[in-house]
Amino acid sequence: MEYAFDSIHLTAHPTARSQATASRAIGAGSTVLAAPALATTLIPSEKGRRCDYCHLVPTEGEKLFKCTGCAAFWYCGTACQTKQWNVHHRKVCKRYNRYTASIEYQAMPPGHRTDALMLSQLLLEVFPKDEFGIEAATHRSDAVAHFFDLLKGPASRGNPTQISLCRPSNSAAVPPSIIEEVFARFGNNNFIVHSHLNSYAHGVFPLASRLFNHSCVPNCASKYVITSTEMMGMEIVALRDIEFGDELTIPYLDPALPFDIRQNTLQESYGFTCNCSLCNFQRASAPIPPLPTSPERLSALEAGLCAFVAVHVLQLDPSAPPPVSMGADAFSSLPSELHPLLGEGYLPTLSEEFSRASHEGPYDRAVAAGRVLLALYAVLYPQNYPQTGMHALELTKTAWNAIIAGERSEAPLNSSATRRLEDAARHYLSIASRVLEVYGPEGDMNGPLEELGVMRSLLEA
Numbered sequence: 001m002e003y004a005f006d007s008i009h010l011t012a013h014p015t016a017r018s019q020a021t022a023s024r025a026i027g028a029g030s031t032v033l034a035a036p037a038l039a040t041t042l043i044p045s046e047k048g049r050r051c052d053y054c055h056l057v058p059t060e061g062e063k064l065f066k067c068t069g070c071a072a073f074w075y076c077g078t079a080c081q082t083k084q085w086n087v088h089h090r091k092v093c094k095r096y097n098r099y100t101a102s103i104e105y106q107a108m109p110p111g112h113r114t115d116a117l118m119l120s121q122l123l124l125e126v127f128p129k130d131e132f133g134i135e136a137a138t139h140r141s142d143a144v145a146h147f148f149d150l151l152k153g154p155a156s157r158g159n160p161t162q163i164s165l166c167r168p169s170n171s172a173a174v175p176p177s178i179i180e181e182v183f184a185r186f187g188n189n190n191f192i193v194h195s196h197l198n199s200y201a202h203g204v205f206p207l208a209s210r211l212f213n214h215s216c217v218p219n220c221a222s223k224y225v226i227t228s229t230e231m232m233g234m235e236i237v238a239l240r241d242i243e244f245g246d247e248l249t250i251p252y253l254d255p256a257l258p259f260d261i262r263q264n265t266l267q268e269s270y271g272f273t274c275n276c277s278l279c280n281f282q283r284a285s286a287p288i289p290p291l292p293t294s295p296e297r298l299s300a301l302e303a304g305l306c307a308f309v310a311v312h313v314l315q316l317d318p319s320a321p322p323p324v325s326m327g328a329d330a331f332s333s334l335p336s337e338l339h340p341l342l343g344e345g346y347l348p349t350l351s352e353e354f355s356r357a358s359h360e361g362p363y364d365r366a367v368a369a370g371r372v373l374l375a376l377y378a379v380l381y382p383q384n385y386p387q388t389g390m391h392a393l394e395l396t397k398t399a400w401n402a403i404i405a406g407e408r409s410e411a412p413l414n415s416s417a418t419r420r421l422e423d424a425a426r427h428y429l430s431i432a433s434r435v436l437e438v439y440g441p442e443g444d445m446n447g448p449l450e451e452l453g454v455m456r457s458l459l460e461a
């Protein structure tokens with residue numbers, strides 16, 4: 001197939017068939033691709049909360065309407081209902097409830113049920129159209145063609161006959177070869193859809209899948225765009241300035257996951273060994289030395305990490321404003337005595353401690369844990385990675401809560417302690433703003449960008 005884009009070239013890749021390269025310089029925050037989903041499925045907890053077609057969450061005073069046939073699909077209005085009906089729902093509306101109540105469906109773990117629903121939907125999309133007289137599906141034939149042009153996943157992923165599918169009544173017409181062809185491309189081309197980084201659906205986006213290879217140090221990331229009455233869409237956004245000829249990559253998984261988990265998942269689900277700079281660094285630095293058992297030694301390492309990030313990643317200088325972006329590949333210059341902090345157990349423990357203390361207090365402990373966690377994110381995540389920005393925003397709110405708690409306490413904070421917390425909150429806010437403004441708005445209304453505005457006005461007051 002021929003592919004032509006504004007800022008992307010599809011060029012040969014030695015092991016991954018092809019790669020997307022920048023056909024011109026691309027600025028941080030630019031959208032390099034925007035495309036609607038071919039198929040999406042809401043996770044069970046989101047059913048009835050957002051429109052099954054466009055994914056909009058109704059605002060106060062608005063409500064969703066149930067499909068009167070199955071009472072299991074909800075829409076924000078007739079436009080979405082009609083589009084979904086024409087594309088695939090009318091093929092299964094009558095059978096849907098029997099399918100979801102079946103022993104085979106109920107026996108699947110929840111994650112597999114979402115996959116089974118989306119695989120069923122994909123099959124309905126790619127059946128010969130005239131079999132069902134589906135006119136509305138023809139404008140999606142490009143997406144279907146892109147889907148069949150995708151690489152197949154590893155053969156070890158199982159057999160489609162073991163999955164219980166929701167089939168239309170004349171399913172005898174579906175040749176097993178089509179089911180196999182769709183199944184073979186399904187597992188390695190299935191995105192987790194999020195709003196403000198909270199996962200709420202799974203989706204298939206054939207064009208993005210066709211173009212972008214994985215890196216744990218990606219220069220792009222996916223985000224999801226909800227537009228009333230339109231099929232929910234994906235955008236690929238540049239996280240940093242990209243030069244002509246650079247490969248455009250996205251993360252297929254969370255880059256801060258432990259090395260072994262990343263490698264195993266990429267091998268099992270996608271059939272390749274990742275050789276990005278983070279993986280190569282972690283391979284070369286294995287085994288990671290254990291964390292010190294003494295709390296004083298651990299605190300010294302944490303202070304060392306924060307100082308390293310302040311100088312080498314944020315390039316903070318008391319006389320200069322903060323730089324415009326977080327550092328790239330900061331891990332490669334991390335002094336070896338700080339490597340124990342990269343061990344797999346440390347980040348989750350710190351993250352739990354921050355989460356617990358930022359909800360229940362004490363807030364000063366939350367700020368201390370959150371500050372080290374931010375430094376670790378700045379080292380492990382690529383430049384302007386949205387998770388880093390979201391954490392910096394949480395940390396700003398936590399520092400603000402510490403100020404308010406200090407004011408209301410029976411033993412109030414003295415003025416210099418309050419000023420230190422205010423300075424810290426402004427510093428985290430500036431990091432959050434820089435990172436999240438590059439990523440831009442995602443998903444539902446009233447997200448982190450609005451929260452940044454609120455925090456800015458509180459801290460400026």
Ligand SMILES: C[S@@+](CC[C@H](N)C(=O)[O-])C[C@H]1O[C@@H](n2cnc3c(N)ncnc32)[C@H](O)[C@@H]1O
Nearest residue numbers: 016017018151188209210211212213214270272
């Ligand atoms: C979603 S496709 C990406 C587009 C693919 N390059 C193509 O030509 O269609 C995913 C597949 O690309 C290959 N791939 C993606 N990232 C890779 C990487 N970093 N190294 C090697 N192969 C990769 C793997 O075969 C993987 O299953």
